[in-house]
Amino acid sequence: MPKTITEQNLQALIDLLVKEGTRVVGPKRADTMVLYAPLTNGAELDLIELPRRSAKETFFPLCEEILSYEKKDGKTSVTDIDLDKLPETVLIGARPCDSAAPGILDAVFSWDYNDEFYLERRKKTVIIGLACTRGDDACFCTAVGYAPDTKQGSDLFLAPVEGGGFSVEAVTDKGTALLARYGGLFQDQAAVSPLPVATPTMAKLDLARIKGWLDHNFESDFWKEIAVRCVGCGACAFICPACHCFDINDEGTEAKGCRRKHWDACGFAKFTNHASGHNPRDVQPQRYRNRIMHKFKYYDDKFGKTLCTGCGRCIRACPVGIDIAALIEEISKK
Amino acid sequence: MCIPDKNIYKPYLATIENIIDETPDVRTFRLVFQDEAVRDSFSFRSGQFAEYSAFGYGESTFCIASSPTRKGYIECCFRSVGRVTEALRRLEIGDTLGVRGPYGNSFPIEALYGRNLVFVAGGIALPPLRTLIWNCLDQRDKFGEITIVYGARTEDDLVYKHELKEWQERSDVNLVKTVDPGGNSDTWDGRVGFVPTILEEAAPKSDNCVALVCGPPIMIKFTLPVLEKLGFSDENIITTLENRMKCGLGKCGRCNVGNVYVCKDGPVFTAKQVKEMPQEF
Ligand code: SF4
Ligand code: SF4
Ligand code: FES
Numbered sequence: 001m002p003k004t005i006t007e008q009n010l011q012a013l014i015d016l017l018v019k020e021g022t023r024v025v026g027p028k029r030a031d032t033m034v035l036y037a038p039l040t041n042g043a044e045l046d047l048i049e050l051p052r053r054s055a056k057e058t059f060f061p062l063c064e065e066i067l068s069y070e071k072k073d074g075k076t077s078v079t080d081i082d083l084d085k086l087p088e089t090v091l092i093g094a095r096p097c098d099s100a101a102p103g104i105l106d107a108v109f110s111w112d113y114n115d116e117f118y119l120e121r122r123k124k125t126v127i128i129g130l131a132c133t134r135g136d137d138a139c140f141c142t143a144v145g146y147a148p149d150t151k152q153g154s155d156l157f158l159a160p161v162e163g164g165g166f167s168v169e170a171v172t173d174k175g176t177a178l179l180a181r182y183g184g185l186f187q188d189q190a191a192v193s194p195l196p197v198a199t200p201t202m203a204k205l206d207l208a209r210i211k212g213w214l215d216h217n218f219e220s221d222f223w224k225e226i227a228v229r230c231v232g233c234g235a236c237a238f239i240c241p242a243c244h245c246f247d248i249n250d251e252g253t254e255a256k257g258c259r260r261k262h263w264d265a266c267g268f269a270k271f272t273n274h275a276s277g278h279n280p281r282d283v284q285p286q287r288y289r290n291r292i293m294h295k296f297k298y299y300d301d302k303f304g305k306t307l308c309t310g311c312g313r314c315i316r317a318c319p320v321g322i323d324i325a326a327l328i329e330e331i332s333k334k
Numbered sequence: 335m336c337i338p339d340k341n342i343y344k345p346y347l348a349t350i351e352n353i354i355d356e357t358p359d360v361r362t363f364r365l366v367f368q369d370e371a372v373r374d375s376f377s378f379r380s381g382q383f384a385e386y387s388a389f390g391y392g393e394s395t396f397c398i399a400s401s402p403t404r405k406g407y408i409e410c411c412f413r414s415v416g417r418v419t420e421a422l423r424r425l426e427i428g429d430t431l432g433v434r435g436p437y438g439n440s441f442p443i444e445a446l447y448g449r450n451l452v453f454v455a456g457g458i459a460l461p462p463l464r465t466l467i468w469n470c471l472d473q474r475d476k477f478g479e480i481t482i483v484y485g486a487r488t489e490d491d492l493v494y495k496h497e498l499k500e501w502q503e504r505s506d507v508n509l510v511k512t513v514d515p516g517g518n519s520d521t522w523d524g525r526v527g528f529v530p531t532i533l534e535e536a537a538p539k540s541d542n543c544v545a546l547v548c549g550p551p552i553m554i555k556f557t558l559p560v561l562e563k564l565g566f567s568d569e570n571i572i573t574t575l576e577n578r579m580k581c582g583l584g585k586c587g588r589c590n591v592g593n594v595y596v597c598k599d600g601p602v603f604t605a606k607q608v609k610e611m612p613q614e615f
Contacts, residue, residue, distance in 0.1 A: 076430035218612040245587035254390040301593040
């Protein structure tokens with residue numbers, strides 16, 4: 001029989017998890033915006049507004065220590081991060097455009113060399129997805145092959161139902177286990193009517209066709225036209241659930257410190273700058289071209305996937321109004 | 335390859351065993367891994383690169399410049415131009431640095447057996463070829479004629495001066511060294527002229543020959559047409575691409591030229607492959 005959970009019990013579930021020492025991450029209000037953040041109790045969960053930043057930080061933090069070093073009595077030593085100490089995590093209330101992203105990113109973090117910082121967090125996280133009943137003008141998940149009720153990437157999936165509460169569906173073994181473990185908080189209910197999900201307006205795009213154009217138009221005036229406004233602020237990359245570029249830097253002195261891996265963006269002017277001063281991507285249109293190419297061609301060439309879930313965040317964030325959805329729609333008609 | 339570590343970003347520790355100043359700002363380190371197990375198991379192929387770290391400053395990417403035929407150590411060669419390379423330069427014999435690698439593809443040395451080889455290098459770009467040159471010279475009977483055309487702006491800017499002398503004295507190597515016009519002293523015993531011009535004059539035969547070319551983009555640009563004129567096909571011209579790198583592991587998204595990840599698919603490419611890439615390097 002289908003399961004449901006009331007809003008109170010969902011909060012109770014969070015309280016219980018937190019009490020047990022699980023890290024619970026979910027949409028939480030921080031001043032003027034909602035962000036995915038660690039919750040200290042169930043009442044903090046805010047499922048109304050779309051979180052401003054993506055949920056990728058749960059697996060791929062903005063900045064994380066990857067080792068520490070110390071020089072003592074002339075001897076240098078390097079100490080690993082104890083990945084076993086990474087907490088068991090439940091990501092709750094992830095929108096479909098967020099829960100689908102790790103499934104895309106797994107490919108890059110696990111091909112040839114395994115990035116255990118990412119993969120260990122993935123392994124230790126249960127994703128409770130949430131059907132999206134509120135979108136806005138920037139949403140276009142349906143255009144790139146996802147949907148407001150896609151369960152892709154969720155272990156457990158919640159859909160708001162008429163009269164309050166959520167229907168609950170276990171999508172993976174992890175989800176089934178969670179459902180079984182906290183069974184007392186869920187009810188059996190034969191008939192529920194889910195609330196209507198959001199309806200992004202953009203029609204489904206032919207991604208193969210977009211890629212086909214990109215395959216042959218590295219040199220095109222299109223890039224100059226569309227990216228001349230881009231100021232290279234990098235907001236679009238930082239806010240994106242699927243962007244994965246990073247930098248590695250040391251913090252500390254010669255005697256003691258740590259090495260960190262942190263987000264970077266191909267839109268930044270110095271991103272590809274050589275030590276010699278030569279920069280292969282010298283002007284902003286070349287950088288913006290890389291952004292589109294990486295998302296809709298290169299990643300597909302390498303891993304067979306598109307690096308965009310249509311969350312619309314980069315559109316909302318761009319200070320100069322560059323609209324990636326409109327751009328790829330335009331490309332699809334070329 | 336080496337002992338796999340769970341943390342792919344963790345470097346091995348190495349001690350600087352020797353330092354050679356190649357030019358006023360280019361320095362060679364000879365490095366010995368501190369961990370005996372790493373020392374025994376670390377193996378690489380000519381053409382591969384590594385990430386070298388000065389703790390407190392970060393990592394920098396250079397090729398492994400020594401030959402895998404020389405066991406027990408590796409060498410790197412770098413110009414001090416930034417924060418990390420300047421910090422590396424401040425290190426002294428006996429100091430510790432970090433090394434991650436080896437990464438990337440390598441020169442197809444087995445495919446070069448029985449062929450004549452022409453090495454063409456400019457300035458600080460000799461190290462990526464030097465690993466292969468010694469690799470070939472250490473198994474000299476496997477290769478045909480070996481010609482090395484190497485030039486720099488001035489005599490001072492030539493790297494591996496001691497080895498150039500050694501190659502010059504060997505009867506089984508044809509070394510053609512040159513400096514740009516105006517870059518020579520009165521005692522200079524080499525040629526004067528830009529690398530592409532000198533290569534054209536030296537006119538190595540392209541029959542059964544592979545050209546291995548490394549240099550600044552401008553040198554490569556003028557060298558390829560010369561090689562073409564001499565009859566080299568694009569498949570028989572091998573070069574290395576340099577791009578800014580961070581991870582070396584195909585993850586950080588920094589080094590791509592089109593859909594080619596220089597750190598994974600390269601750094602060694604044929605001229606044919608390079609021509610097929612978007613011209614953004
Ligand atoms: S590219 Fe923009 S719309 Fe696509 S996933 Fe990233 S932030 Fe969302
Ligand atoms: S957010 Fe807009 S201005 Fe900023 S880098 Fe992205 S496209 Fe350019
Ligand atoms: S250097 Fe990081 S992807 Fe190539």
